[in-house]
Amino acid sequence: MRSVDYEELERAVSAAIGRGRVRGLYEAMVRGLKGRERAVAEFDDYSSFRRRVREIKERSVEELEGLVREFVRNAEARGAKVHHAADAEEACNIILRIIEESGGRTVVKSKSLTSEEIELNEYLERFGIEVLETDLGERIIQLARERPSHLVFPAIHKTVEDVAELFSAEAGRRLEPEIGALLNYIRARLRRKFLEADVGLNGANVAIAELGAVVLETNEGNGRLVASLPRVQIVLVGIEKVVGTVEEALMLARSHAVAATGQRLTVYVSVMGGRMPLQGSEGRELHIVLLDNGRRRMRDDPVFREALYCIRCGACMNVCAPYSVVGGHVFGHIYPGPIGIPWTANVHGLEKASFAHLCISCGLCREVCPVEINIPMMIARVKEIDAEAHGFPRVNKFMMAYERFGALASRLAPISNRALRSRGLRWLMEKLVGLDRNAELPAFDRKSLRARLRSVIRRPENPLMRVALFPDFFYEYVRPDIAEGLIALLQKAGVEVEVPPVKTSGYPLVAYGDLKGARRYAEHNVRVLREYASKGYLVVSLEPTATYALRFVYPYLLRDEGSREVSERTVEALALLQDLLRSGRISLEPISGRYGVHVPCHQRALSGAVHVTRLLRDAGAEAEVIGDGMCCGMAGTFGMKAGPIGRQLSVAMGERLFSMFGSREIDAIVTESSVCAIHLKAGTGMRVMHPLELLRFEVTG
Amino acid sequence: MTPATSDPIRTFVERFTDQNGEVLFARSWREATAVIAEELRRRGVRRVAVASSGDERSGGLARELSGEFTVFPPGASAAEIESCDAGITFPAAAVAETGSVVEVCYTESDRLVSALPPIHIAHLKAGAVLRDLLQAARLIRDAARNRAFAVTLISGPSRTGDIELRLSLGVHGPHSTVVVLEV
Numbered sequence: 096m097r098s099v100d101y102e103e104l105e106r107a108v109s110a111a112i113g114r115g116r117v118r119g120l121y122e123a124m125v126r127g128l129k130g131r132e133r134a135v136a137e138f139d140d141y142s143s144f145r146r147r148v149r150e151i152k153e154r155s156v157e158e159l160e161g162l163v164r165e166f167v168r169n170a171e172a173r174g175a176k177v178h179h180a181a182d183a184e185e186a187c188n189i190i191l192r193i194i195e196e197s198g199g200r201t202v203v204k205s206k207s208l209t210s211e212e213i214e215l216n217e218y219l220e221r222f223g224i225e226v227l228e229t230d231l232g233e234r235i236i237q238l239a240r241e242r243p244s245h246l247v248f249p250a251i252h253k254t255v256e257d258v259a260e261l262f263s264a265e266a267g268r269r270l271e272p273e274i275g276a277l278l279n280y281i282r283a284r285l286r287r288k289f290l291e292a293d294v295g296l297n298g299a300n301v302a303i304a305e306l307g308a309v310v311l312e313t314n315e316g317n318g319r320l321v322a323s324l325p326r327v328q329i330v331l332v333g334i335e336k337v338v339g340t341v342e343e344a345l346m347l348a349r350s351h352a353v354a355a356t357g358q359r360l361t362v363y364v365s366v367m368g369g370r371m372p373l374q375g376s377e378g379r380e381l382h383i384v385l386l387d388n389g390r391r392r393m394r395d396d397p398v399f400r401e402a403l404y405c406i407r408c409g410a411c412m413n414v415c416a417p418y419s420v421v422g423g424h425v426f427g428h429i430y431p432g433p434i435g436i437p438w439t440a441n442v443h444g445l446e447k448a449s450f451a452h453l454c455i456s457c458g459l460c461r462e463v464c465p466v467e468i469n470i471p472m473m474i475a476r477v478k479e480i481d482a483e484a485h486g487f488p489r490v491n492k493f494m495m496a497y498e499r500f501g502a503l504a505s506r507l508a509p510i511s512n513r514a515l516r517s518r519g520l521r522w523l524m525e526k527l528v529g530l531d532r533n534a535e536l537p538a539f540d541r542k543s544l545r546a547r548l549r550s551v552i553r554r555p556e557n558p559l560m561r562v563a564l565f566p567d568f569f570y571e572y573v574r575p576d577i578a579e580g581l582i583a584l585l586q587k588a589g590v591e592v593e594v595p596p597v598k599t600s601g602y603p604l605v606a607y608g609d610l611k612g613a614r615r616y617a618e619h620n621v622r623v624l625r626e627y628a629s630k631g632y633l634v635v636s637l638e639p640t641a642t643y644a645l646r647f648v649y650p651y652l653l654r655d656e657g658s659r660e661v662s663e664r665t666v667e668a669l670a671l672l673q674d675l676l677r678s679g680r681i682s683l684e685p686i687s688g689r690y691g692v693h694v695p696c697h698q699r700a701l702s703g704a705v706h707v708t709r710l711l712r713d714a715g716a717e718a719e720v721i722g723d724g725m726c727c728g729m730a731g732t733f734g735m736k737a738g739p740i741g742r743q744l745s746v747a748m749g750e751r752l753f754s755m756f757g758s759r760e761i762d763a764i765v766t767e768s769s770v771c772a773i774h775l776k777a778g779t780g781m782r783v784m785h786p787l788e789l790l791r792f793e794v795t796g
Numbered sequence: 797m798t799p800a801t802s803d804p805i806r807t808f809v810e811r812f813t814d815q816n817g818e819v820l821f822a823r824s825w826r827e828a829t830a831v832i833a834e835e836l837r838r839r840g841v842r843r844v845a846v847a848s849s850g851d852e853r854s855g856g857l858a859r860e861l862s863g864e865f866t867v868f869p870p871g872a873s874a875a876e877i878e879s880c881d882a883g884i885t886f887p888a889a890a891v892a893e894t895g896s897v898v899e900v901c902y903t904e905s906d907r908l909v910s911a912l913p914p915i916h917i918a919h920l921k922a923g924a925v926l927r928d929l930l931q932a933a934r935l936i937r938d939a940a941r942n943r944a945f946a947v948t949l950i951s952g953p954s955r956t957g958d959i960e961l962r963l964s965l966g967v968h969g970p971h972s973t974v975v976v977l978e979v
Binding site: 123232250253254290319322349361362364374 | 871872878893908911950
């Protein structure tokens with residue numbers, strides 16, 4: 096993004112933070128997440144269901160051209176007229192022509208994101224066509240002449256009073272701000288329109304090749320009326336929606352409802368083929384417009400192909416912390432939220448996707464996605480393409496050089512620590528490199544882990560097992576004592592420990608879109624660790640983000656055997672301790688107290704903090720996980736950057752979580768992530784501890 | 797997908813009810829017609845549309861009700877169905893896993909009976925309850941042998957949370973969806 100665009104985005108974010116959270120948005124998001132959790136819990140094995148759903152989309156996109164041909168053939172056999180639109184303009188043109196040929200002037204519409212993608216309403220209105228959105232939320236937004244702020248609840252930011260005002264203006268009489276009355280009004284008003292309209296237009300959630308039929312899901316039932324009453328029906332559908340079989344379509348419909356709202360199924364799921372007769376409605380037509388608009392290009396791209404797997408459930412925006420603060424109008428163009436970034440970049444152009452810089456790379460969108468789409472890596476790719484065109488934003492560059500800075504600061508400690516506490520230097524650093532002057536920085540240890548190794552490493556004879564420890568930045572430079580303690584414990588328990596010459600994880604480079612740089616880190620670390628892995632060492636990692644990188648990011652970046660091998664051998668430090676405990680090699684010393692556990696985002700893809708919680712409880716302490724499932728807002732070094740797209744947004748993201756912790760009677764917050772700890776400490780003023788500072792082990796076996 | 801581990805009929809009733817649907821029970825077709833008539837009476841219904849059932853049920857029910865209500869038999873126009881307080885349909889099946897009834901239609905008239913009136917009553921035989929969603933695939937494929945068809949899975953009354961996230965029923969479709977289950 097050009098620097099002027101970045102500044103514009105900064106202003107938009109700053110204004111959004113100033114306004115406070117979008118009304119109702121957070122509640123809608125949390126409701127979505129909780130509902131999803133409930134619906135997922137009803138499955139015997141949701142993760143295998145999810146894998147099957149992903150396989151369906153992988154296969155369908157792979158066989159796209161064949162499936163589209165099959166769909167067209169079968170739909171035409173049912174009397175449908177199928178149109179192919181290469182881009183938005185062509186699609187709008189085709190639809191306008193169909194409407195004009197029908198002699199109609201009024202179109203009733205059921206919610207269709209694809210029609211929003213091509214900005215169809217505006218186009219048709221320019222030609223004097225009356226377009227009526229019939230989904231309640233969409234209708235409210237249409238009357239307000241706004242854009243949806245949430246995928247599932249487009250008018251979530253409107254109060255009942257706002258709605259009463261909009262409907263009153265339309266009705267030409269005063270309507271009470273009471274939901275029942277407003278619903279009665281809109282039902283009666285749109286009912287007349289449904290019965291009179293010449294043309295109905297709807298999207299499709301899925302298209303089924305073997306039947307030449309489409310699937311339409313609506314909760315309100317407006318979709319059924321749009322598809323049945325008007326003489327002419329137009330279905331606008333993106334080509335990526337075509338699947339082979341009925342079973343596949345049903346799996347997608349199920350998956351969609353669970354992830355979108357936590358329903359078992361959307362209230363009305365219609366599978367429709369051809370046009371059925373209706374008394375008094377002669378010459379009924381069905382037109383299906385198949386839209387490309389960049390989809391075939393995305394399909395040919397190894398990274399963005401995955402975006403075509405999206406089933407438009409909106410779950411990714413429900414879990415996105417920056418989106419929760421700034422809302423879909425800032426965190427979106429037409430497609431909002433995380434998945435909106437690759438979609439926008441591909442169908443509306445890179446310059447419209449500048450909100451990519453609001454992504455903090457917490458990775459939670461991938462965890463919640465019902466199709467396991469690697470949204471974070473697609474976003475990183477959008478940032479990379481942007482940087483290739485316009486360079487990296489200045490504030491990101493310093494953060495990307497964190498490793499060199501850390502090594503230097505550690506070597507110069509304690510002088511560097513004192514210097515970093517100097518207001519003058521911090522002011523200067525903010526001006527020069529964009530490091531927020533108020534951001535809490537860790538105090539570096541003068542003796543890095545590597546400098547301590549000679550006195551720490553004791554190789555036991557006939558070791559029980561062998562471990563290669565991956566310390567990452569924090570346990571190398573800031574708290575090498577914690578790593579040292581872990582090494583000593585493991586050695587006493589008969590484990591051989593090595594600290595191989597690895598670098599840090601390099602994940603911050605992914606977060607800022609320097610994928611080439613990140614790949615260099617990955618290559619180095621994999622080369623070093625693979626040697627250990629092949630000799631039977633387990634790779635043990637302390638920092639959740641590093642574990643996440645080793646397990647999931649490196650194999651994605653490198654796509655080779657070595658990274659997969661290392662990934663398979665990588666475990667969390669606490670998981671290893673849990674194993675040793677279970678096998679009786681070590682035991683826990685009793686502790687007391689009440690602790691609130693914070694789950695770092697990247698750990699949600701791993702153990703989700705089950706080990707720390709269990710260990711604390713086994714040691715006799717009280718422990719509960721606290722949070723709403725979203726990111727605390729620190730997001731690695733994001734929260735250290737000066738400005739709205741940095742610490743300001745970071746603090747705004749954290750506020751809810753801070754008050755959740757603040758309202759509990761706990762002795763300390765416990766988390767394994769070093770950066771989350773910094774943020775939580777600054778935000779709550781409470782004590783934040785690493786579990787290994789708290790837990791004491793004895794060697795027994 | 798989600799196995800209805802226990803009795804599928806019970807799971808269907810639990811889940812359909814949980815989704816704001818209502819279930820009434822009858823032990824025979826005769827009793828079912830009485831339950832339907834009583835339900836119409838109780839709700840103050842005067843005009844009622846009946847969809848086709850593919851067997852003698854719709855004709856029989858239309859005759860049975862016509863003494864007391866204004867009845868529109870299968871094939872009514874959109875305006876006629878729109879004028880009704882209730883619509884009665886005969887779903888081909890139900891799905892326990894998702895708490896849904898499955899309607900198979902070959903005319904818009906049949907589809908509109910469960911789409912336009914504010915009250916929807918569906919007569920369902922317990923034997924038609926399928927355990928899981930994928931079992932509905934065969935039914936859909938059978939329906940698709942017709943040139944034009946619509947299979948609709950209905951999992952409760954029409955709902956929206958679009959104003960302040962408050963659950964409201966009946967915004968476009970029925971506000972009440974009642975299954976009369978013949979066990």
